[in-house]
Amino acid sequence: METNGIDIHYYRTGNPDGVTLVLAHGLYDDGRCFAPTMAEFTDQFDVIAIDARGHGLSDAPSIGYTIDDRVADLAGLLDELSIDSPILWGHSMVGNTVACLAATYPTLPRTLVLEDPAGMLHGIHERASEERIFNVRELIESWHNQSCTALLESFEHEAWKEYLFHARRRVSTDVTEIFRNGYRRPSTTFSKITCPTLILRADVDDDQRALDRERVDRFDDARLEHVTNAGHCIRRDEFGTTVHLIRQFLSDSVETE
Template sequence: MEFETQLPADWTEGFVAVDDGVRLHYTRTGGDGPPLVVAHGVFDDGRCRTPLARDFADDYDVICYDARGHGRSDAPESGYDADSRAADLVGLLDGLDVEHPVLLGHSMGGDTVLATAANYPDRPRAVVSVDPAGLLQHDAENRDDDGVSEAEVESVRQQVLWWHDHSKAELLRADDEISGHVEAGEAELASLLADARLRVSANVTEVFRGWADPEDYYADIEVPTLVVRADVDAEARERDRASVDLIPDGELLHVDDAGHCVFRDQRAAATDRVRTFLDVV
């Protein structure tokens, strides 16, 4: 089974060249609503956020872009740390003449939008960060002095190469995450994820060396910020609270029964809560 997603006829897509010449691909719903820029997680791409874009398209001009190394964007060897990802996002805003958007990101993208708000406090109107990578816990074994696990990075690289060794049809059957969506009747999402896995560059594994440390970034975020987290235990919630409390106008929400992919696991609850937040910022 293969499912090809067609963008709605009134959506547009294109490329923007950021400061170092890297071209970033984007799709845009258009319309008269305020801009909402969506940053995807690692290994995904902007089109993986098509369901979310549809949910918000009636009220927002939704822009979903492919981070460097992902989707249809260029994939240089470097530029995957938090500051570079933030600069890419601002370069996209400049290229599209977008002023004061809401920034919404998941995982790597959640990390990116927080770093962007910290480094460029006058650019966003508000931030929604969903299970940002900088808050997630990592195994401390075999890490060097910078906190990077070489074994983890290499393992992830091998995973990317494994995807590239398979066809889309094979990924729909053999990849645990993707085949799970097929079995759940989510053919479109499975297809989008498979396409993204085939396009992602192994260079993106460098991103695991450069997450935004809450202690280094969060206190510099000036705009209203909602951090949406998975359903985790009490100890993890306390750690989350300590980090989000560093954001002067930060709010923390744990979504019951949601895993890391909060919007996919609890779409209605997450969407409703984000809308409530955006209605007052």
């Protein structure tokens, strides 16, 4: 779908009469990385997974990676597809994008799921140094140049290996511009979000949990769940728990009939 001056690729499956659930991946992943998750929700929801600009099969321009660009990409896609009141689920980088979209257009989403959103993570809202940007670009180039076997063996999660392999091969080095621009701070975003929100957070220490709870207090209506034994990609580390928490949250907060 053409929107905001580029082509955005997406996958769609599930119940065409259900509420639309939009899955938006984190940095370096793509829409197919949500495939096992999509299968858990197709019985009830119209499920869409997107490839963000610079990822998957979407266009990868050399510019356009500010938070405003990323919000415009997602909002434009929803508009072009005539999707009203979707559930938006964003991980990491796009957790920040989804939160900023909900803050900018408070009546657009029905509800939010933020999976370890960037901007809540300690210090990640700061702009990265040029050295950090250079190192990330080198990392992406190494994924492009590694042998298939070596790249596949670098992933721990067997069920996701194929999806992660293709995502790393396709991600553009230009996504490093996201680090140059940084993320929107919680203090300027969360207080503007009015829809019901579930925040899934990694298993962090007590000090960080307390800071997380402070930030969540800025929401009108939010539920915070720290997921035991989960790292940054919560659904890959604790898949069953993630699905259970989200199904429970949606059953409490979303009218699906």
